[in-house]
Amino acid sequence: MTLNVDHLLRTADTLEQALLAIERHPSRDDVLFDLYRNAAIKSFELSLETAGKLLRKALKAYTGSPREVDRLVFNDVLRHAGKHGVLDAAGVERWLAYRANRNNTAHDYGAGFANETLALLPQYLRDVRQLAQTLQAVFDASA
Template identity: 80%
Template structure:
């Protein structure tokens, strides 16, 4: 089975649609706003986890064993991705911020925090879409 980034791009597309739906809403105190905000945040969480799994697989192409990569915490996976050119320094910093935010979304269910997360998502969407072709190149080269 060839590895690809199709699922990652699908989660990005879902996130984009949720963000576009939010932009079209006239008021933010509506339950529909909550629905789309929650969909955006869930898409963010899913795509971040998917990106992490794909990065782990991509790192094995640089000589690390699957066992070694599996021992890495997510932040170290991001740092190694930077080391191998999958992310630049600024992207690594942003991805570390996304991860920290994700860790908080798992424990903080407040409306204020959810709205703060929404502010990160347009840049995140750009970053996830920029990362996907880098990962795909690694998979293509390894096959």
């Protein structure tokens, strides 16, 4: 089984560029702030979904039943990643919070909630890059 984290890292790069653009346009009355905030949130959502798919793939290396992994809901995928050392305990909690936030972004389109999401993104960016390295190491070791 092979793993390619390039797409995950590309979504992280896109998120980083959106966050940097927000720093250059900090006025919340500026339409460019809204544009870059929306790009950052969309990059967050896309990278979170990509991370989930890659975590599922990684967890299959730890179990004799890939179908069992396929049946896990996203939060259980995160918990199993912690159980197998792909994420540490604090990381599992942060990823659960990211997922909860993402679920809320799908239903709450208000600027207040979007700005709340922005506060999570710098730590998320560090976590997604670390996860990409960890996932690649898991697959390199099992190859």
